[in-house]
Amino acid sequence: MQNVVDIARADDRSLPDWPVQSLRGNRLAGERYTSREFFQQEWDHMWTRVWLLLGRESEIPNPGDWQCEEVGPESILMVRQKDGGINAFYNVCQHRGNRLVTGEKGHVNRFVCRYHSWAFMPDGVLAYAQDAEDFPEGDPCGKVNLISLRCETFAGFIWVNMDPECASLREFLGPIWDDWSRYDLHTWKRYVALTTTLPCNWKVVLDNFNESYHVPTVHKPIGTPEERKRMHSGVDTNYRNTRFDLSDEGHNRMIMAGGYAGVSLNSDGTIGEPLNSIMHEWGLNPADFVGKGDETRAALQKAKRTLGPAKGYTHYDKLADEQLTDAFHYTLFPNFAVSLWSDGFHFLRARPHPSDPEQCVFDNWWYASQPEGETAPIRTTVGIVPRDHECRHEVFAAGEKSMGRTIDGDVEIFPLQQAGFHSRGYVGSYLAGQESRIRRYHELIDDYIAGRRPERVNGSDG
Ligand code: FES
């Protein structure tokens, strides 16, 4: 379903700042990542009260198509309806609790439980029960139906909330809705889908994607020491030049200027890869920029602005200039991070393990825009793939397969940090200003546990 975009007009290309938030400054103790009690509190008061991105509309195009996703101990079924809408249900038979479906996706006329053959229609209504006359409480058909959850769509994704009293998805997403509406993300296609279990708490993953303080050390960019301090992959990662925003609703945004030659500037001053190829794609001659690596960003913005729409990049008309070149890194409370580029959506999500606070499920996906007539290959986190590539969801054990050089660097740290959280010698975090997004995230979790919602969500009490 297409979302109505009312803010993203060609004459409105500015990106307003988000409001300043006050932080309490708590230290983050190791037991937040190891304690079963805290894990249970998070489940009871936070996971079951927030909007969770669980599915993709294009995965279930036809009535009766279903997709199923696990979150902690729950399994959630999303089903395309006759009227084109999507309903979400707990994946549990109402007879005696058997899982109704196994696997990731499929198509049904009716969901038939394997145990005693109760059959539920795609709208959740029980249509058949064996020996229906033999139930002292009455025939269960039409009465004992699947339990549904709140379900909405945005940016082509299916979002689900276990709290029947929750605020709307739009209210929950706040300014994310406006920012992302500019990209026409519902038309983007998935090119990478890698899922693994990690031996760490889910927050270890989110903390990592909530700061770029680790980038110069963990990701070891090439180049001179000065360049390493400032640039990674043509993006200026220095916190002094980075824009940080924390929304009232609890989501974070970090904007780092990109499209520079930076470390891809060869020692003789010529423009290196991948910027060299990107400039050619946009009708720019890298030879004109020898020794002028700082000028490539503005030139690229201008070229994309001018040539984009005619080349099929129709969303460029709605993007702000910085959205054409820069790295927009979002973390959406509670559990996923996105690096959003003009034509790439790097999706990183951590889901809690069903019972163990020291494990999580980690997804690393890549979506790309689909400009009509474009044939250039797609640059993804795991390399360059052809535009017509059919993506297969790969699920594997930790370390069994590379997730791409950058993410592998992050993932190698996670178990070491998780081990450190058990130490009697760890007295809690000591956070830098540029790590404020971590601080805020944890304060929100504490607020949810205490029964408070962030301002603007659910008519907060503070
Ligand atoms: S548990 Fe599903 S039909 Fe009995």
Ligand SMILES: [Fe+2]
């Ligand atoms: Fe990283």
